[in-house]
Every structure is written in C-alpha cells, then in structure tokens.
C-alpha cells in the first residue's frame with residue numbers, strides 16, 4: 001500500500017504526463033493540418049515584350065508560395081484574375097506579387113492597357 005504522500009506524488013506525476021501528452025498531440029495535429037509544407041515555393045519572372053508575344057502558360061503547384069515578378073516595356077496595369085492582384089507598372093519597372101496559390105484553376109494574367117492576356121496561370 002502506498003502512503004497518502006506517495007499517492008499524491010503519483011497522481012501529480014500522472015497529471016503532468018497527461019498534460020505533456022496533450023501538448024504533444026496538439027503539436028502533431030497542428031503540424032499535420034497546416035499548409036502543405038511539401039510544396040516548394042515558386043518564383044515566376046515575366047518580362048513582357050513590346051509588342052507582347054503569344055499568351056504564355058504558367059504552371060503553379062497548388063499550395064505553393066508564389067513570388068511573381070512582372071516587367072512591362074511601357075506603363076501598364078497588370079491584373080491576375082481570380083486572385084485579384086492588380087498593380088500599376090511604369091516602363092521597364094518590375095512589380096512583385098507574393099501570394100499563396102490556394103485556389104486551383106486557370107487564371108488570366110492580363111494587361112489593362114492593351115487588353116492582352118500575357119499568361120494563363122494554371123494552378124493545380
């Protein structure tokens with residue numbers, strides 16, 4: 001038979017172990033349910049020609065952290081449909097968007113100055 005003092009220590013130790021287990025399980029659940037960390041980040045560099053060439057196809061992995069840089073030969077207004085990213089550009093200037101590709105689909109990257117579709121951005 002354990003003495004009351006020992007039993008108190010035993011119960012205290014079990015409470016500590018239980019709390020530690022809860023912490024570990026919570027950490028595992030958070031790690032498992034977070035953003036898919038296996039998707040590597042992607043950088044896209046687009047240098048628009050004057051006049052612009054044919055529509056490009058840009059493939060992006062779903063879940064990737066994307067850095068998209070666009071350089072336009074003339075002042076323009078770039079718009080990535082769906083993700084609703086817009087920016088005004090100056091001639092020869094590079095704009096940069098950083099976003100998470102969290103919506104699958106095909107999205108037009110468009111010039112609002114010339115209505116040219118520079119690229120179809122395909123997220124899958």
Ligand SMILES: [Cu+2]
Nearest residue numbers: 079081110112
């Ligand atoms: Cu547009």
